[in-house]
Amino acid sequence: MARLIAALSGGVDSAVAAARMVDAGHDVTAVHLALTRNPALHRSGSRGCCSLEDAHDAKRIADALGIAFYIWDISEQFHSEVVDNFVAEYAAGRTPNPCLRCNERIKFAAMLQRALALGYDGLVTGHYATVQRDATGGVTLHRSRDIAKDQSYVLGVMNSLQLQHSYFPLGDSLKSEVRAEAAQRGLLVADKPDSYDICFIADGDTGGWLANFLGSRPGIITDETGETLGTHDGIYRFTIGQRKGLALSRPAANAQPRYVLGIDAASNRVTVGAKERLAVTVLQCSAPIFCGSNPPTVWEGSVQVRAHAPEVAATIITTDDTERVLVQLHSPIIGVAPGQTAVCYDGSRVVGSAMITATS
Amino acid sequence: MQIYLDHAATTPMLPVAIDAWQLAAAEIGNAAALHAAGRNVRRIVEESREQIAAAVGAHPAEVVFTSGATEADNLAVLGIARARRAADPRANRVLLSAVEHPAVHAAAWQLAAEKFEIVEIPVGRDGGLQLAALQAEMAANPVQVALLSCVWVNNEIGVIEPIPAVCDMAATAGIPVHSDAVQALGVLPVSFNAVAAELSAISISAHKVGGPVGVGALLVRRTTPIVPISYGGGQERQLRSGTLAAPLVASFAAALDEVVRERTARVAALYKLRNKLTQGLIALGAEIIGGVSEMELPPGETSDASAIGLATPVELCRPTQAPHICYALFPGHRAETLLMLLDDAGVAASAGTACSAGVVRPSETLLALGYPTRAALSGVRFSLGWTTTQDDIATLQAVLPTVLARSKAAI
Structure with a gap:
């Protein structure tokens, strides 16, 4: 039995993830992250996890599971690490993915660190991805069984230590199964819409939102x-x-x-x-993060450049100082923007990620 | 094991209050009805009203039942200010202390939308109202002041405000005074008529004195100008509408009666508990608001320490500190984390202020006292009540070192 923090967004996935860990006999405590000091009152469509309604839903899920529930105000770090970075990247002409940044700097960093410091063993989330643990304590990150929902892309920023303390109980399930299970468990969020958009841009108008900052x-x-x-x-x-x-x-x-x-x-x-x-075949990337041991300097794998974008076969070359990665795509892709993250796969395994700085 | 140290949020119901509720709940009838059943329920309500009036030194006609102190505060602030300005358009300013409960603060700022001028009177570093500042605001142009509202005992830090002195000043200027007396009731000798004729209205709540949640009252003089803020059958003096909740008011009366009768002994016990708690917290590095000085008892109390069971004449709080609230700042910690760890250890405490999403906010009271935001996010309110024991305090002190060590690591 482990003492675990379950991150509850108020959505169906994290609810079922937490429920499964409770069933498995773990000592689970629920935490909902407050990412803004001025949350909207109600949820609007698919933009989720920043409204009071979502916080309420998360609390009711914890009640249903009979576990303690807390709110962690992480809005200051979220703003400085994710929102400010998002604005700065757009101002620099790049296209960032704030979900990756949040996973790297907030969920599996600030939140996980706080959980460990408070005496917990790890973090449970409702991500669709799989962590495989071997006998020696090594961990690897893999795609989920539900390829349509697979979220391994946004987790490609996790290092071994973070993976060791992370639990993704939905990795072997289909989304449809998770919804059915939520309904069968009587969770009120079983029919709640999925979140797709950027959680901190309430109306989905990214340009208009950025204009408030950048004029x-x-x-x-x-x-x-x-x-x-x-x-x-x-x-x-x-x-x-x-x-x-x-x-x-x-x-x-x-x-x-x-x-x-x-x-x-x-x-x-x-x-x-x-x-x-628009077609490019070479991606120059920087600041790689490897989800486990470092790959060979040159290897054959595949690359994904957006959540749910198709995977493309590539030769992947890491510089000797492991500061940069060169991706030579075996077939061209279009619409690749600097600022996006290239996540590299070896079969189903996530090898690592790096930010695209230039394409050709 | 559960250690409940959040009595200022709500205190467990007293057995007499539960009994009274059950008895009244079994009765049939609307207190406004003319038939025998109605009369019977009406009698319960009026006996309760008389019991409450007697307990707080008021006339029964001065007791207006509400759903709780929030409604009573709103009725007083909105109702008196609007009535006063309707009678004299110059009466356009509302004065309030900088450490009001949100029910007063938000109601006052609602008046700003009606073109009232809202003036917050500052408090000192100890939370006490700055009387010189109040004097200056009132003396400048007294006819312009529609209302002064000052909390009797602040709900976060437990500072006792100088209500008699405030009323004296207001009396000279002819200004009505409202006080939120929720945290004073049962702790101080709250007597509506004994304070001053200029104390026009006070708000009280049942569930802070061992009664049920969902009922409170505004004590308001028959001569005070006041208009209703919601409309209907006008059951309560044409000021407040809604069917009277006989079981709730009966339970409120039973609790208040017991609390007021036993107040002196309870207060002595609470001071002893608070002193023990304070000593332990200071030893662990906490800063206690209302902290350390030679103790004198609140106005009207006997000053003989031994008479109320204190071991030594030198005690650990200011004369203006209520005995049931101990607000501790833990420098370098976050209240959010401390509360979670305490909860995990079975201790219920609070941070005084949380937004509707449950996020711990910087304490508005601490900010008003001049503390920086980081300090205002590091405070935990331990509040004591009729179920608190020396063992509770000892258990808290036993778990705190581990809680603080973990919390420090989580920064």
Whole structure:
């Protein structure tokens, strides 16, 4: 039996995860993270875990499981580690994934550390991923059985120590099974919608939300030759591969749609061009994190660049100082933005991740 | 083993209160009805009203039952301020202490939306109202002041505010005074009519004195200008509407009667418990608000320490400190973590303030006292009551070193 903290978002997945660990005989205590000091009163659609309604749902799940429930106010760290970083990355012309950042810096860092310091053995979450533990105490992270729900991508930032203390009891289940189990257990959240969007952007309008922080920063939109095609209100409103919202003054000569090819913070310029110009085969990445032992310097695996994006076969090369990773894709992919995270797989196993700094 | 040290939040019901509730709950009838059953229930209500009035030195007609002290506070602040301004448009300012309960504070700020000017009178580092500042605000233009509201005993740190002195000042200026007396009731000799004629209204609550949750009262003079804040049958003096809850008021009366009769002995016991607790907390590095000085008893109490069972004349709190609340700052710790660890160890305490999501907030009271935010997030309120024993305090002191060590590691 272990003493575990179950992170309850107020959603169905973390509820069932906690319930399974209680059933397994562990001493489980529920914690809901307060990520903002000014939570919305009610949940709106799929944006979850930051409203009072979610906190209430989490409390009611803990009641149903007969376990103690606490709120941890982690809003200061969340703001400085995740929200500020999110704004800064967009301001620098990159496209960050705040969920990865939250897992790396908040859930499996600040929260896990607090749990360990308070005398708990680890953390239970409702992520769809699997941790395999071998006889020697080694741990590896794998994709979940439910490939459609697989969340190993957003966990690719976890190191061995974090994995050792993490429990993902849903890794071998299908989402449909989890919902059915929640209903069978009588949990009121069995039918609650899944969360997809960024939890701290209440209305889903990322550009509008960023504008509150970054203001209007007008610049120009050009084609690849440098010819001006239009203006923009701030580079943070764009991401590589974006087609909508460009408001260009005239159509392309061949009447084909144009896409964002590049965002240059230094010149405050957005470059657009044809779809085929989006294709890349090389990803330069920095600051890798390995979910276990370091891989060989050169190895054959596969890479995923977004949550739920397809996996692409690649040759993956780590520099001798393990500071950088070069990914040579075996087939081109489109719409890869600096700031995204490349997560590398060896079969079902997550080998590690690194932030994409440049593509070609 | 459960150690309950959160009596200021709610205290267990007294056996007499449970009995009274059960007896009255078995009766049939609406107290407003004209038939025999109605009259019977009405009698329970009116006997309870008389019992409560006697316990707090008020006339029965001055007792207006409400759903609790929050409603009583709202009725007093909104009702008196609006009535006063309706009578004289110049009466446009509401004064309140900087350490009010949210029920007074939020009601007052609601008046700001009605173009009232809200003035918060500062408190000193010990939480005591700055009388000179109050004097200056009232003297400047007394006809402009619609109402002064000052808590009798602050709910977070237990500081006793100088209500008689406040009333004297208000009397000179002809200003009505309201006081939230929830934490004073049963602890201080609260007497509505003995304080001063300018004490126009006080709010009291049943569940802080061993009665049930869901009932309280506003004691308000018949001459005080006041208008209702909600509307209906006007059952309570045309000021408050809603069917009277006979079992709740009967239970409230039974609890209050016992608490007031036994107050002196209970207070002596609470001071002893608080002193023991305070000594232990200080030894563990805590800073105690209302902390360490030679003890004198609150106004109206006997000053002979031995008479109330204190071992030595030198005790561990200020004369303005209520005996049932001990607010401890743990520098370098977070209340959120301490409360979780204490709960895990079977000790129920609180941090005074939590938002509706359950997040521990910096204590508004501590901020008003001039403490920085970090300090205001490091405080735990231990509050004592009629079930608290020396063993409870000893158990708390036994678990605290481990709790503090773990909490320190979790920073």
